[in-house]
Amino acid sequence: MDTTIAEATRAEVCAVACAELFRGDGEIVAAAVAGFVPMLGSRLARSTFEPGLLTTDGGPSLTAEPVPLGAAADVVEGWLPFRDHLWLVLNGRRHVIMGPSQIDRYGNTNISCIGDWARPSRQLLGVRGGPGNTLLNPTSYWVPKHSTRVFTEKVDMVSGVGTDRGAHELRAVVTNLAVLDFDTPDRRMRLRSVHPGVAVDDVVAATGFELVIPAEVPRTRLPDAEELRIMREVLDPKGLREREVPSEARS
Amino acid sequence: MSKVLTIEEIVGSLESGMTIGIGGWGSRRKPMALVRAICRSPLTDLTVVTYGGPDVGLLCAAGKVRRLVTAFVTMDSIPLEPHFRQARQTGAIELTEYDEGMFMFGLYAAAHRLPFLPTPVGLGSDVMKINPGLKTVRSPYEDGTELVAVPALTMDAALVHMNRADARGNAQYLGPDPYMDDLFAKAADRTYVSCERLVDTADLAKEGPPQSMLISRAHVAGVVETPNGAHFTDCAPDHGRDEAFQKLYAKSAADPEQWAAFRDRFLSGDEAAYQDAVRVWREEK
Numbered sequence: 001m002d003t004t005i006a007e008a009t010r011a012e013v014c015a016v017a018c019a020e021l022f023r024g025d026g027e028i029v030a031a032a033v034a035g036f037v038p039m040l041g042s043r044l045a046r047s048t049f050e051p052g053l054l055t056t057d058g059g060p061s062l063t064a065e066p067v068p069l070g071a072a073a074d075v076v077e078g079w080l081p082f083r084d085h086l087w088l089v090l091n092g093r094r095h096v097i098m099g100p101s102q103i104d105r106y107g108n109t110n111i112s113c114i115g116d117w118a119r120p121s122r123q124l125l126g127v128r129g130g131p132g133n134t135l136l137n138p139t140s141y142w143v144p145k146h147s148t149r150v151f152t153e154k155v156d157m158v159s160g161v162g163t164d165r166g167a168h169e170l171r172a173v174v175t176n177l178a179v180l181d182f183d184t185p186d187r188r189m190r191l192r193s194v195h196p197g198v199a200v201d202d203v204v205a206a207t208g209f210e211l212v213i214p215a216e217v218p219r220t221r222l223p224d225a226e227e228l229r230i231m232r233e234v235l236d237p238k239g240l241r242e243r244e245v246p247s248e249a250r251s
Numbered sequence: 252m253s254k255v256l257t258i259e260e261i262v263g264s265l266e267s268g269m270t271i272g273i274g275g276w277g278s279r280r281k282p283m284a285l286v287r288a289i290c291r292s293p294l295t296d297l298t299v300v301t302y303g304g305p306d307v308g309l310l311c312a313a314g315k316v317r318r319l320v321t322a323f324v325t326m327d328s329i330p331l332e333p334h335f336r337q338a339r340q341t342g343a344i345e346l347t348e349y350d351e352g353m354f355m356f357g358l359y360a361a362a363h364r365l366p367f368l369p370t371p372v373g374l375g376s377d378v379m380k381i382n383p384g385l386k387t388v389r390s391p392y393e394d395g396t397e398l399v400a401v402p403a404l405t406m407d408a409a410l411v412h413m414n415r416a417d418a419r420g421n422a423q424y425l426g427p428d429p430y431m432d433d434l435f436a437k438a439a440d441r442t443y444v445s446c447e448r449l450v451d452t453a454d455l456a457k458e459g460p461p462q463s464m465l466i467s468r469a470h471v472a473g474v475v476e477t478p479n480g481a482h483f484t485d486c487a488p489d490h491g492r493d494e495a496f497q498k499l500y501a502k503s504a505a506d507p508e509q510w511a512a513f514r515d516r517f518l519s520g521d522e523a524a525y526q527d528a529v530r531v532w533r534e535e536k
Contacts (some may be wrong), residue, residue, distance in 0.1 A: 032281035056423065060428045081428040082276055086352040089368070113339065117381050125330065126303075126323035131350040132372035158377040165375035 006141045010176060011037060011245035012231055013195050014142075016223045017174045018097065019045035021140045025095050027052040029062075029080065029088060032038040034087050034099035034142040036069060037239040038174070042097070043067070043235050044227060056080065069236045073179040095171070098130065102155040105140060105189045105209045106181055107170040108162035109134070110155035118156050127209065130159035138169045144244050146175035148208035163187030173184055178203045184212050253418040255451040256473040258522055261286040261443045264473075265408055268317075270292075271302040272404070272439050274411030274432035278492055280413035280424075281306045282445045285482035289315060295433045296400035300406050302351065302431070304413055304484060304498065308334035310502070311516075313333070316344045320404065322351035326497055327485075333504035352377060357404035358431055361438035369398035400528065409439035412481045413466065414489055415458050416446035420471030425466045427489035433465045447489045449476040479526055493494070495536070496529065 008240065018041025022030055030042035039058070043066035046053040054062050057071065059167055062078030076085055080088070088094050100109035101124055115121035133139050161167045161180050171191065173180040179192045190212035191203055191251045200217050223231070231241070257510035262285065265271065268276070271289075275281040286306045289297075297315050301307060303324030310316050312334040338344045339532040349357065356368040369388055377383055382523045388395040411432040413422040424432070436442040444466065455464055483493035483500065503513035516527045 044352075056279035079427075082430060083355060083434075086355050089352050112377075117377070119342045120339055125325055126321060127324045127349055127350055127376070127378055129351045131376035131378050132352040132370075135372060135375060157381070158375075163398040200508075216495070 002213060008228060009242060009245075009247045010195060010197070011241040011247065012223050013220055014174060014176060014227060014245055015040045015241055016046060016227055016233060017179050017195075017220055018042065019050075019227075020221065021050070021097065021171055021174065022050050022053055022095060025050060025053060026056065026136075028093045028095055029054045029056075031094055031096040033086070034097045035144060035246060036236070036244045037144065038097040038142040040069060040231060040236050040241050044230060045052050046174065047230050048227060054078070056151055066235065068234065069240050070238070086129070086132075089132045089136055090132065095140070096129075096133045097140045097142050098160065100141050100143065100150065100154045100160065102150060103143070103173065104152060104162065105211075106162035106164040106187065107141075107167060107173070107189065108155050108158045109141065109160035109166060110157045112157040112159045127159035134160040134167045134170070138171050139167065139173045141173040143173060143175040146177040146203065147204045148206060151207040151209060155208050169247060177206060180211070180222075184239075188212055190214065191217055193218045195220045196222065204242050211216070254420045254468070254473050255418050255449070255473060256443070256475050257295060258284055258445075258475055258477065260295070260474060261285060261473055261487040262292050265289070265294055265438075267294050268302060268423075269407040270298040270405070271272050272409035272435045273299060273306050274409065274430060274435045275304065275306070275481075276322075276428070276430040278304040278328070278497065279428075279485040280412050280426065280430060280432075280481050281484040282410040282480065283482055283484060284477035285410045285412075285445055285520060286310060287441065288312075291521075300404050302354070303332065303335065303495070304438045308332045308504065311335055311338035311344060312510070314343075317351045318345040318347065320347040320349070320356045324345045326501065327500050328492065328494060329497060333346045333501055348378060348381060349373075350376070353378070353399065353401045354404070355434070356401040357439050358434040360401065360403035363437070364378065365403060367400040367402050370402055371396070371398055371399075373399040375423060386430065389425065401525065402437060406435075406439045407441075408437040408522040408531045409442040411435055411444055411466070412477075413444055413446045414486070415448055415450050415455060416444050416474045417450060417452040417455060418442060418474065419452065420468035421448060421464060422466040422471065422474070423454060423459055425459050425463060425489070428472045436470040438464060442466070442470055444471055444474045445480045447478055447480065447486060449474070459462075465535050470484045477522065480522070482526070482529060485531065496532070
């Protein structure tokens with residue numbers, strides 16, 4: 001057994017799962033806006049198997065090379081201020097990873113508010129770009145804490161549209177426990193893989209609706225030695241990924 | 252030819268019940284000096300049109316907002332805005348909520364005197380449900396596509412904060428993103444620019460390239476120099492976001508007693524008093 005691979009943290013497994021979302025995307029903008037792990041994933045994909053991807057420094061600069069998390073661009077290859085980014089949503093050369101506050105079995109998502117929209121019990125961000133992203137661009141989701149609060153029977157305000165409401169393409173949902181997709185005849189959410197150390201029952205218990213569970217649920221791919229090196233030494237030397245997905249205490 | 256005004260003259264020209272656009276984005280390049288001045292004015296019953304940040308929070312906390320038109324309210328490094336949340340959760344304000352691209356189309360329409368602009372965005376989402384006035388149109392061409400007609404986001408007045416401006420009202424941004432400030436300027440019946448530094452017209456070209464001169468005097472009714480006037484939001488390259496102060500703001504906003512103390516200390520006087528209080532606070536840290 002490769003000891004390097006055995007030592008990969010959960011956050012690193014998640015980052016690689018996020019990187020895998022971009023496989024085959026080519027020269028499109030990777031808009032990984034949902035947090036450190038998907039941002040790291042997009043830059044890792046670009047550093048390894050998907051070199052054509054366009055990535056930003058978190059601001060409006062498209063960077064000539066993938067930059068470490070939190071770093072400004074060294075060499076800039078393009079400019080994508082908010083107004084052009086919003087037009088690019090219509091143009092389509094973009095794959096976005098968002099973070100849902102609620103998501104249902106068809107991938108309808110809510111980031112606007114909890115409760116009745118007219119008088120919410122908890123106001124959140126607002127719909128932001130959810131309606132446009134999901135209608136027009138490949139969209140994936142990142143959930144750092146998989147729970148029945150997030151995976152709900154019904155979402156309170158559909159801000160991102162699901163497979164039953166005209167979504168362009170919902171590719172997958174990566175969480176701290178598993179990878180889920182919509183690869184079923186009725187486009188319902190399915191368990192694609194569980195991360196190392198996670199049982200299928202753990203995912204079922206943390207999900208507030210019935211998941212499609214294949215007879216065999218594979219293990220999520222582990223980072224290889226080169227991917228671990230790039231994450232640890234180049235793209236995230238400060239370990240911001242571990243803050244988003246804390247590793248369980250080791251014995 | 253000079254359009255230089257004071258903060259008080261600008262806010263004094265606004266009226267209760269108006270629709271006011273505010274430039275910037277989230278907690279970035281917000282005309283906070285003008286927002287603070289509105290908070291201490293007698294204005295009420297405002298409809299505020301903005302990509303929301305702490306401008307929305309402060310105006311909600313001061314009871315100035317009747318309706319908010321927005322796609323989000325955030326402080327970026329602190330995702331949620333406490334005063335805005337409270338205003339929504341207590342039902343203190345009405346809301347018109349759009350996708351952020353739809354919102355931009357509304358600005359483009361208003362800026363160009365179009366009644367609406369079409370976009371597919373919004374279809375299928377609950378934006379159509381909570382915004383029942385939104386209508387759809389069909390492409391008159393062979394494709395026959397159904398599209399949302401985003402109505403023009405017209406406004407009585409707009410407030411934007413820029414890095415440089417001249418006395419005529421030409422205004423320049425030096426940061427990495429223009430946001431939608433020129434669209435706000437064109438969409439409003441009249442626009443007021445606050446700026447970090449007022450310079451001679453001849454010096455604009457020394458500060459940045461021609462394309463950084465974002466807003467033409469043709470769209471500006473008045474200009475005021477307010478150094479650090481975007482505080483505590485980001486105003487690159489003049490200054491970044493004051494993260495420590497923003498944290499203090501968010502923490503104070505979450506608790507009525509702490510908010511009263513924050514308000515007394517920072518918001519009870521005019522803009523000069525605010526800047527002094529911030530300076531003293533920073534020295535004490």
